[in-house]
Amino acid sequence: MFRTIDALDVKGKRVLVRADLNVPAKDGKVTDTTRIDRSAATLTELAAKGAKVIILTHFGRPKGVEAKYSQKLLLEPLAKAVGKPVAWADDCIGPAAEAAIAAMKDGDTLLLENVRFHPEEEKNDPAFAKTLAGLGDIYVNDAFSTAHRAHASTEALARLLPSAAGRLMQAELEALAKALGSPEKPVAAVVGGAKVSTKLDLLGNLVSRVDYLIIGGGMANTFLFAQGKSVGKSLCEKEMADTAREIIEKAKAAHCHIVLPVDVVVATEFAENAPNKVVSINAVPDDMMILDAGPASAEAIIDRIGGCKTLVWNGPMGAFEIKPFDAATNAVAQAAAQRTAQGKLLTVAGGGDTVAALAAAGVEDKFSYVSTAGGAFLEWLEGKTLPGVAALEIKASGGCGCGGGHC
Numbered sequence: 419m420f421r422t423i424d425a426l427d428v429k430g431k432r433v434l435v436r437a438d439l440n441v442p443a444k445d446g447k448v449t450d451t452t453r454i455d456r457s458a459a460t461l462t463e464l465a466a467k468g469a470k471v472i473i474l475t476h477f478g479r480p481k482g483v484e485a486k487y488s489q490k491l492l493l494e495p496l497a498k499a500v501g502k503p504v505a506w507a508d509d510c511i512g513p514a515a516e517a518a519i520a521a522m523k524d525g526d527t528l529l530l531e532n533v534r535f536h537p538e539e540e541k542n543d544p545a546f547a548k549t550l551a552g553l554g555d556i557y558v559n560d561a562f563s564t565a566h567r568a569h570a571s572t573e574a575l576a577r578l579l580p581s582a583a584g585r586l587m588q589a590e591l592e593a594l595a596k597a598l599g600s601p602e603k604p605v606a607a608v609v610g611g612a613k614v615s616t617k618l619d620l621l622g623n624l625v626s627r628v629d630y631l632i633i634g635g636g637m638a639n640t641f642l643f644a645q646g647k648s649v650g651k652s653l654c655e656k657e658m659a660d661t662a663r664e665i666i667e668k669a670k671a672a673h674c675h676i677v678l679p680v681d682v683v684v685a686t687e688f689a690e691n692a693p694n695k696v697v698s699i700n701a702v703p704d705d706m707m708i709l710d711a712g713p714a715s716a717e718a719i720i721d722r723i724g725g726c727k728t729l730v731w732n733g734p735m736g737a738f739e740i741k742p743f744d745a746a747t748n749a750v751a752q753a754a755a756q757r758t759a760q761g762k763l764l765t766v767a768g769g770g771d772t773v774a775a776l777a778a779a780g781v782e783d784k785f786s787y788v789s790t791a792g793g794a795f796l797e798w799l800e801g802k803t804l805p806g807v808a809a810l811e812i813k814a815s816g817g818c819g820c821g822g823g824h825c
């Protein structure tokens with residue numbers, strides 16, 4: 419259980435909002451403002467309620483103070499997203515931060531410099547967290563996508579001030595709870611991506627949570643290989659065959675049906691428009707590589723999804739970044755989007771390449787929920803406790819959960 423902004427009286431208060439404005443950038447310009455735009459709801463609501471909104475975030479992985487990781491480049495897209503100017507401080511603690519905060523009026527918004535310019539941030543250092551806490555009266559964590567990090571601004575700080583989940587954090591947690599916490603059954607999961615080795619915990623957790631585990635991408639090759647199929651020149655982690663067989667056994671015991679391709683698109687090289695053909699999974703030529711699931715596989719998957727009420731999606735079904743090997747990802751994603759529009763399927767997606775794959779399929783806005791998180795979404799699918807979420811939990815024993823004796 420966690421508290422939301424609804425429970426806060428923020429008028430005239432200094433509210434420290436941990437956002438995740440860690441956006442992609444090139445040549446000093448933000449190239450994708452999604453995380454900024456999705457953070458705006460919390461920021462504008464707090465400002466409208468008369469709070470002094472002080473934004474804490476990280477950008478990149480600086481080692482100490484590094485000019486190229488300055489967050490100044492966020493100011494312009496941020497001001498656009500919240501619809502008014504945003505003030506700036508050159509440091510997230512110390513005289514610069516204190517002076518900028520002292521100059522704020524109710525309803526103002528301020529962005530502080532990169533919290534990771536202080537190595538204490540990533541160490542979850544209690545003294546650093548205390549210094550941050552001294553800058554505010556209330557803490558709001560809106561950074562689900564950084565909640566897998568136990569850092570000072572995501573974890574320790576939540577225990578020092580009255581705290582609550584922001585609207586984006588709330589939306590992420592509610593969507594994830596609907597998808598895997600107490601989902602409407604049957605539940606299917608599409609898990610794609612290159613390697614089984616990076617998604618072992620995830621697959622291990624999902625087989626006991628879902629009815630159908632649909633495996634695509636490079637990792638499907640490892641499963642096919644583990645079942646004795648010849649995969650030619652395909653990406654395949656042969657040393658993971660035993661692990662793949664263990665996952666298959668675990669799935670059987672849990673009555674989870676693993677869905678693998680029955681036909682595949684093979685090509686001579688990993689390149690856009692490489693000569694290709696569709697073959698049965700029993701007839702992959704030795705000198706060719708699998709780059710996508712075939713049309714019969716896509717149809718079978720769409721059929722399966724047709725019988726489900728909930729779908730969790732992580733990772734592409736094939737080499738979606740090079741055409742025409744995006745066909746299975748597109749077909750399955752579009753079918754899922756259509757059933758979502760008909761109100762027959764709840765679709766929740768997130769993690770790494772997933773958003774790019776869904777955007778390329780033209781369905782990014784047509785799923786029930788698309789997470790802003792990469793690593794945090796994966797860790798959540800693995801069934802792990804996210805420290806940033808755990809720190810917001812309100813203990814059933816009563817109290818506000820701030821742990822700091824403030825309330």
Ligand code: 3PG
Nearest residue numbers: 438440479563564792793
């Ligand atoms: C992310 O983009 O995954 C989050 O902002 C966390 O960043 P990190 O992986 O550098 O901790």
Ligand code: MG
Nearest residue numbers: 563792793794
């Ligand atoms: Mg990351």
